[in-house]
Amino acid sequence: MNLFIYIFTIISLYACGDSGNRTNFSNNDVNKKVIAGDTIKTNIPAGLQKLLKAYPDFLEKADENNLYWKDGTVMVWDDGIKDKSHDEMLDNPDLEDMMSQQYVKGANWDEPPAENFEPGRIRYEPFFTKMYGSSSGEVQRNLVNVSWLPSICGCTIQFNNVNGAADKMREVSDEIEATLGAQFHKYVSKTAGTFNWRKIAGTDRLSTHAFGTSIDINTKYSNYWQWDGNMVWKNQIPMEIVEIFEKHGFIWGGKWYHYDTMHFEYRPELTME
Numbered sequence: 001m002n003l004f005i006y007i008f009t010i011i012s013l014y015a016c017g018d019s020g021n022r023t024n025f026s027n028n029d030v031n032k033k034v035i036a037g038d039t040i041k042t043n044i045p046a047g048l049q050k051l052l053k054a055y056p057d058f059l060e061k062a063d064e065n066n067l068y069w070k071d072g073t074v075m076v077w078d079d080g081i082k083d084k085s086h087d088e089m090l091d092n093p094d095l096e097d098m099m100s101q102q103y104v105k106g107a108n109w110d111e112p113p114a115e116n117f118e119p120g121r122i123r124y125e126p127f128f129t130k131m132y133g134s135s136s137g138e139v140q141r142n143l144v145n146v147s148w149l150p151s152i153c154g155c156t157i158q159f160n161n162v163n164g165a166a167d168k169m170r171e172v173s174d175e176i177e178a179t180l181g182a183q184f185h186k187y188v189s190k191t192a193g194t195f196n197w198r199k200i201a202g203t204d205r206l207s208t209h210a211f212g213t214s215i216d217i218n219t220k221y222s223n224y225w226q227w228d229g230n231m232v233w234k235n236q237i238p239m240e241i242v243e244i245f246e247k248h249g250f251i252w253g254g255k256w257y258h259y260d261t262m263h264f265e266y267r268p269e270l271t272m273e
Helices: 002-015 027-034 046-054 086-091 125-132 136-140 162-179 182-188 239-247
Strands: 059-062 066-069 074-076 143-148 155-160 191-193 214-217 250-252 263-266
Touching: 027 059, 046 059, 046 066, 125 162, 143 162, 155 162, 155 191, 162 239, 162 263, 182 239, 239 250
Parallel strands: none
Antiparallel strands: 059 066, 066 074, 143 155, 191 214, 214 263, 250 263
């Protein structure tokens, strides 16, 4: 009888063992661990964990070098190409490159930005076209009307409804109206647009305006490195406005070395704690 119990115990231990050496990290793990603030001992890169947490509608899990979508698509984290220049990361990034620079929210950031420090400007395009649309028509099917600052601008803008981006834009509008006084209104009383299926000037890369996930505010009070013709950082946009956008998952182009102070884009993977 004792021999039978011993054999049964050994079989049970093997049956319950790990079937492989690869660590998997799913959105269930994100909900149970990351959001709860627990420390996780895992080989999953922190950037992959942030992507899982930011886009749960699309992403299922990750391992040490792969991101698994709910539809079965697999994207590689690190393409194995080392020592890319900044321009190479802009033009041919992987997910690791996209998450390689940490965006700092709030007023206490390193102003002006260091050379080529511009978190969010490096984008792995297939990641965004898969979620938001790979053509103008696909994106437009996901656009909804958002009332932008009804008592200040009285505008209606179009924004992508995927990932709750349009809802976040409404929250930005509501908070600006509720909390910022008249001295701030001139910066946001006009917009220079949201959706526009186009490439970034002088590049072959899609603008995030093509996805309907960005807004440019009043150009009269904005600075843009290409307009200024030099890389001497300039800004007129108050941090009170920036911080409201950041609170709701948007990053600000004013924190880029190639500065674009009118520009805000929805990138919750970069603004989450």
